[in-house]
Amino acid sequence: MFHRSVHAFTAALLLCALFLQPASALPAKSAEQAVVTFAVRYSPTATYETRLAVYHREIAKEIARARMQKADPHLYMTDLYVTVFRQNREQQFRLEYTGNLWNEAQSERLTLSKETSGKLLRYAEALRKRHYGKLISWDEVKRTVPRKSIFSVTDLETGLTFRVQHRAGRDHADVQPLTKEDTKIMKEIYNNRWSWNRKAILVQFGNQRYAASMNGMPHGGDGIPGNGFSGHFCIHFSGSTTHRSDRPDLAHQLMVHKAAGMLKTFFQSASPEQLTEIWKEAMQQKDIDMIRQLLEGVSPAQLASIERELSELTSIQFERLRHANKPGNDAAEEELLFKEIRFRATLYRKGSRAQQVTYRIIFERDSSQSPWRFRDVATVQTAKRK
Template sequence: MKRSAGKYGWRQIAAALTAVWLLGSCASSVYADDKIAREPELSIIVRSSSSSMLFSRLEIDSPSLLRELRAARAETAGRTPFFPDIEVEWRPDSRSRVYRLDHTGHLLSPETNHRLPLPNSAAARMLAYARILRNRHYGKLVPWSEARRLVARKSIFTLTDLESGLSFRVQRRAGSSHADVQPLSKEDSATMKRIYGGRWSWQRRAVLVGTASHRLAASMNGMPHGGDGIPDNGFNGHFCVHFLDSTSHRSETPDWGHQLRVHQAAGSLSRYFSSSPPLTLALSFVEALNSKDTDMLALLREQAPQASFQALDSFLNELESIAVRGKREARPDAPSSQEDERLSAEIELPVRIRRIEGRSVDAKLRFSFEKSSIGSSWRLIGVSSNVPGISF
């Protein structure tokens, strides 16, 4: 599902930012001085994952920026950090080229491992365009204390799955620590079931909550349970929608799996990981394994040594499910004073692994972390297991 953000020249940046803010959750397109009907030579695309069917495109009409691109000379990139959700399409001739945008505004080629360095002014413009589109694509990260007023009880709103792009209508029926909602009709229930591959599931998914004036970042599960209040909607019960810092019914701490998807829906997952302590990163790795989210796994091991995780693909091919055993009532994203002063850390998690052929095994996963200096971000450098045959 494509959501176009129109064409912009550099002079329209300020106007475009205003237009994006005014549109809020509206899905219509924005156009500024659109005088060119031909296929755009330069576009920026935002999608939350490599397989996401929901994406937003910004067509850039800037002769000066195109001149800078044509004048750029490729150089070896090395391991340069880039925005995993941003693609840049450039058509200098009949062939389309796809690049990534690094954190300084330069273009990276994943095919050749080369970089196109741009002048500082041009790089700043690329970052500004990307910022416009990301703000347009994702939901706003708001705490449950605010979200519960924006989606009040008995209110009707739309949920859009960030991966499939499918949308359906729901009504909030109850919920004090998160929103308990129900599909409005049989058609809405059928769409929700399509999102989950034709069967109900407890799997958490990143969603956008759309109201008349807001687009919020949230996470949902897909399993009917509990009370029912809308007859003949094809859904026996309700399901849960979580927001930032919301909790489940029987816990005073946020569900870390839902919190991951909330940040994913806000486009803030990378920032969330960069400020997280080792325990959060370890739990996130297990959650990404269980959902086979290869994009999240790539983000978590982005700074790991190149020799690490060579057996990860084969492990995923054999995996049916994986879950942490036991309950944790402490917030996993609360760093300890000891972690603030250390430059390395080890986390051990007891897990239950179920293989596709049906066999289950209990194991302990040991996660190794390090950081370059006090105050810098933790990075995952390796994962090992105490069970032979389980390797990454």
């Protein structure tokens, strides 16, 4: 099983050559104040994380001297936390993509030199590579992880790990927990209730760790008697498909890219229609962290409203998105900088009648080569079902 302390130690060994100031060269008090601690975890509630403590007097000194300024948040790494000793106490920051540090609680920023910002970003990116799995195609998995092989599966949120055997699968891997204890751990990941919900996982085979996605529902044939698991479950990798379709399953591919630490890259390559489908999937799964990443361009007040509405819902059903583009308009579509998409949904709340609403999502981008982003998400109530 992966333990966070072991994982952090491994990362520290691999990164020790990058700008480190040996702790032994410093007095005890100075050593404490010279520590910069990085932590990577996918979400604020995730218990699985990778940590690295760096002893670096120059970085710590600049952070200690830098002035706090009130500021709106720029885009920051949603999975990266930086803890420093400043003003005689530990303070936690989010690392922005610029390399500056943002205090989320106080809405304040520490603006650092380009040299120091660059060092922080390099530490962060190296640590993220240790935390997440490698994005690997299903075709490559079939060559490198043969049938009957045994490997371990780690849940990206909880860090819980169990062993499985690769039994079959043409379009994805059909696997089974190895023992009753492995089945027990897997069920614990799903809050002790089997579910078709997809989860981001890390597949450890030999010395390689791959980004993948699993569902949590026993089904189909059973090849390991006595493991307490009636059937098998599915593990997907980049480009794998379900048995019912020759196209990759969106929910699984989202989890695969989450396990690779590449959700932002996945979003940036998507069209407004694809982003809409991703948003609908995140809403149905009640994945608040994914919704926050998707809606980086939306105002905090609107995001809070969406989160509040989602917390009140027991379920939500969306109509299929209709593509209204007429033939011959592809070239004009490629030049658009603004797009509005509308679709209906049915909202279900406990103790209340189903409510039909129309969602309106507005997308924008800076140029025809820039990624699309959400600008506005709004609902218009239309009717309540009897």
